[in-house]
Amino acid sequence: MTVYALAHLRDRSPHPDIVEYLERIQATLDPYHARFVIHGAPVEVVEGTWPGSVVLIEFPDVVRAREWYASPAYQDILPLRTDHIEGDVVLLEGVGPDYDPVERAAKLRAADAGYSAEV
Template identity: 35%
Template sequence: MPKAYWVAHVDVHDPDIYAKYRAANAVAFAKYGARFLIRGAPQQQIEGQTRSRTVVIEFPDLQAATDCFHSPEYQAAKAIRDPISSADTVIIEGYEG
């Protein structure tokens, strides 16, 4: 079964409150076996448009990735983030080819 990923592009408008979101999302991510592969590292824009921050989170499978996003634990964390950031996020199944 292939792993799955959240890929998010985020602009953060209040870093102090965003730190509270990061602390709160740890509960959901631990529960669903998430592992950060990329977490806001410096990036080079080479084509198209994106936001200032990129995050890639690996999950054991598509079901875990989807369940995590819809979980009460993550939705509580997201409620902290929503007023102080703009994000484009996808959940995508990995390729095993």
């Protein structure tokens, strides 16, 4: 299952280390067959607030995503970013092509019904 590394980056400060990080990150992703899907594109907020920017990287699976993040190559460049940009990074598993939100709703209803019966 496809996995995404999502970064919500805030309070960016221009710094030469960020440029070096950008120059080096793709080489850390290549061995894990990962690619940028979104990288700092403008954010159009239609609900709530969203300070900062978004980065989304696609991996073939969670194993490769975790291996990339823990890899010596990525850990070596990580401080170039974290020393100058505040943010959060999470790994998220995608849904398959047959995902149906109606099925999810049915499971939630069934779970809620079981809870309500116990109360």
